[in-house]
Amino acid sequence: MEYTKYTKESWKGSVITSPLPPTLVTCGTVDKPNVFTVAWTGILNTQPPVTYISVRPERYSYNLIKDSGEFVINLTTEELVKAVDFCGVKSGKNTDKFKTMNLTTQDAFTVKAPILEQSPVNIECKVRNIVELGTHHMFIADITAVDAAIELLDKNGRLALEKAGLLAYSHGEYFSLGKKLGSFGFSVKKKKKHIKNKK
């Protein structure tokens, strides 16, 4: 196969990694929750499962997370795109984002921070340590539980996450996920051979 080759122009460093998950992070408590949008997140370690979120210290949620040491990363879907955008632009300091965006929470299983009911997967987190990097501080956190939507479990108990319609963020724009192009390991999978009947 011949691939496209690109000619490059070099720019100064910037944060262009794409696509990223535009997650809704919940924090505080069920009685006094906050929610805000975070795309600066990802996986740091597989075993034990460790994640992070990077947050500007001037954000309303920053101290809620710093003080409690807990938060939840809620994966987002196409139907939530307006709420995702709104919760990234507006501050919980002067807007009730749950009410405005029609979002609701329920108790988490391992942390006091609530989980978002409209998200198909909630990732419950406990902060390990905070790394100050510049505009953002990184909360490195252990994943203490993953809450999966029962509605998306298939008959084998596997989470059919491809049916959730997850949202992606790329270079200032929100996208749906498109066509499935393969599963991990497909490039080296041996094709099943037809077994010929021996004569």
Place this chain on the structure above:
Amino acid sequence: MEYTKYTKESWKGSVITSPLPPTLVTCGTVDKPNVFTVAWTGILNTQPPVTYISVRPERYSYNLIKDSGEFVINLTTEELVKAVDFCGVKSGKNTDKFKTMNLTTQDAFTVKAPILEQSPVNIECKVRNIVELGTHHMFIADITAVDAAIELLDKNGRLALEKAGLLAYSHGEYFSLGKKLGSFGFSVKKKKKHIKNKK
């Protein structure tokens, strides 16, 4: 708008954050390069731009990066999906992944590690420090340059990244990006009002 509400089942912690960018990371030198797939990456800080990759220490590339302190994150596209999968499964120790997958490199602008010609965006990185977390070690790195495909610049010099056909990774599967659903800030943008002619 009424959103779907999900009922949750709590599982033990795992690394389910999605979608993530299944990037091809290049390291070593132009004369002796290596390439491997990394989805455990993302943005840690906006200004200065800081990123990371988390790598298993037993991987062939681990020491190349540790010794040189440099690597390049290459964003990947739909047409590269087989190469992306292959470079995540096979080791550069005993396979020439460039030759097998028909990938080529060229000189980077700020680091000795090469950039991938088949990638529309190369993110050049210099390691700040290494954090050992368990199965993976995290390389925290400054982004020293971003190399953008001239073929994707529009007439205003903006990178039309949405035309690149970026690849996404979600829960063990590769996806294309689908429909564009909005741009950052769209939820609070005021609609233009028709100006009525005063009588």
